[in-house]
Amino acid sequence: MKCPECGRENPDGAILCAECGRVLVWPRQDGPHFRTSKLAIASTVAGAVSILFAVAEKEGTISMCLLILTAGVAGISAAILGVAALACIELNHTELKGSIYALIGILLSAITFILINALYART
């Protein structure tokens, strides 16, 4: 980094200029300022909801059609949200994190559809 006072080139991480002793202010690092993608969290939540409904269907507590519909809609939402979150994180990779949540959401939605198929395809 060049010293703004005297123009001398100082090594990375130097606190004071080697020439004039001026305090060097380094550009803020992005690392600690990451935000977790809300889309990714929404994907995980939707995935969890879809699993819950898929399991509730198995127990036959509520109308099966309604539950398959709910689990299906939640599962599709989780997959769409997850893919959208991954795309956003990819585009804003210096600010956003949370791709693990997006992947969990997509995974949960996949499990939901496997569950629905396994449990109800026969009927």
Ligand SMILES: [Zn+2]
């Ligand atoms: Zn200097």
